Structures are given as C-alpha cells and as structure tokens.
C-alpha cells in the first residue's frame with residue numbers, strides 16, 4: 698500500500714493545502730486522461746467569483762479504475778463535468794488520449810446519480826439505450842444489436858419494450874449503465890452512480906461495473922462519497938481537499954484484480970486502506986499528510 702503520490706502520475710495541485718509534494722509520473726503508456734493544473738471558478742449573476750477547483754492535476758492510465766473522494770461540496774462533480782468536457786476549465790488543460798478536451802469526447806460515456814432524470818420516461822428501454830448511438834450514425838439493426846447486447850450484459854435482456862417507470866430504481870440504473878456500455882466507450886465517468894439505490898443493489902451494481910470493466914476493457918473514473926466503495930472498486934483513490942479543491946492525497950489500492958464483497962472487505966489490507974482514505978478525507982486543512 699502506498700499513500701504517496703507516485704502511482705499513475707497523479708500529483709497534488711501546486712499549493713495543495715495538505716502540503717504534499719508533487720510526484721514523479723510513473724506511467725509508461727500515454728495516459729487515457731490527463732488533468733493538468735485545472736482550476737475552475739463560477740461567477741454569480743452579481744459578479745461574485747467562487748473558486749472551486751484550484752490547480753488539480755492527475756493522470757488516469759488506460760483501463761485504470763480511479764475513484765475520486767472528498768468532502769461534501771469540494772467540487773467533485775465540477776471536476777467530473779470538466780473532465781467530461783461539459784464545461785471548460787477557467788485555467789489548465791484536460792487531455793483525452795492526447796487530444797485537448799474542448800467538448801465531450803466521442804469515446805467517453807457518462808453515468809449520473811439521478812437515473813430518473815437521465816432516462817426519457819416516454820421512450821422504451823431499447824430507445825433509451827440506443828439514443829446516444831445516433832451520434833455514431835450506425836444502422837438501425839446495429840443499434841438494436843448493441844442495445845440488446847448491453848441490456849443482456851447488465852442482466853436485463855428481456856425488457857427492451859418496457860418503459861423506465863415500469864422498472865425499479867436499481868433496474869433503471871442498470872439501464873443507464875447499459876446505455877453507456879452500448880456506446881462502447883473507451884472511458885466511463887460516473888458521478889455517484891449508486892447513491893440512489895438500496896445497499897444490496899449497490900453492491901450488485903459495484904460488482905456489475907467491475908465485471909463490465911473487465912469485459913470491455915474500459916477506463917473508469919467514479920466520484921463517490923462511499924469510502925468502502927472507492928477502495929473496493931478502484932486501483933487508486935484520489936482524495937480531494939475541501940473547496941477550493943486540489944489533490945490532497947493519492948492512495949494506491951493494491952488488492953489485486955479479483956474483488957469479492959465479503960472476502961475483499963474482510964482483508965486487513967482493505968481495512969487499512971479504508972482508514973488511510975478516511976483519515977485523508979477528514980484531515981483538517983493545512984495539516985500535512987503522514
């Protein structure tokens with residue numbers, strides 16, 4: 698285990714409040730995503746400027762699973778939306794496969810927490826899943842094939858003709874995941890994807906995402922409030938400081954590729970990693986990391 702900043706080339710933003718020194722990138726391959734000194738401020742109608750991100754820097758390697766955690770209101774969603782190209786940074790740059798992100802990259806898909814707002818209630822499940830595929834200009838048959846394959850991959854093979862409101866919350870979130878998978882993205886960004894489902898469904902969806910990641914070889918970045926979830930699912934956990942946010946600490950999660958809800962979470966290494974992440978999240982501003 699390491700709680701330093703060397704893995705995957707992640708580093709603390711300049712002037713990190715935790716006083717962590719920048720790391721030496723260790724990646725050999727070109728990163729899938731590179732967040733370089735990204736700052737983001739919002740300006741209110743009355744001209745008040747609020748700085749939310751303060752020089753955030755880290756890389757994400759191809760097929761890596763990175764979890765982002767941090768205090769409430771730190772700017773996690775802002776960071777994810779900026780990486781997704783849904784808004785531009787105030788300063789700094791984001792690269793996806795070496796190209797600067799100036800809008801949503803085509804090979805990237807998003808899953809948000811609120812499935813009830815991300816699925817179109819008047820469309821069948823099949824139509825919801827094929828919706829983003831229109832961007833790819835595929836034939837109708839190919840769209841249907843990809844939708845059927847993705848729905849089957851999330852365990853919902855036979856509900857293409859149903860409507861979202863006929864499904865449980867967990868099933869709707871599976872549909873949102875299927876929609877992302879059908880798009881065959883290289884990378885998946887997820888913002889609190891399991892926050893609105895019950896505990897059992899949550900662990901099922903965590904395992905589903907891990908299985909899909911293996912199957913499709915995706916790079917995944919997830920924002921979560923759940924420290925156990927962050928450690929259980931990821932290869933690295935990036936801990937953000939309070940707003941204005943920078944990278945406070947990066948924790949390598951060396952638990953191997955095979956995760957199991959009972960076995961993995963009972964390992965002493967898991968407990969130690971969870972404590973390391975929790976301590977980093979709770980550390981008061983200005984207090985250096987151990």
Ligand SMILES: Nc1ncnc2c1ncn2[C@@H]1O[C@H](COP(=O)(O)OP(=O)(O)OP(=O)(O)O)[C@@H](O)[C@H]1O
Nearest residue numbers: 739740747749768769770771772773774775776940
């Ligand atoms: N579009 C916006 N305009 C102005 N301020 C915003 C906007 N979006 C977010 N903010 C502010 O930026 C700060 C960070 O918000 P953000 O949602 O990114 O944090 P978060 O870490 O994801 O929060 P949470 O942990 O509660 O989900 C908050 O103070 C929020 O009010």
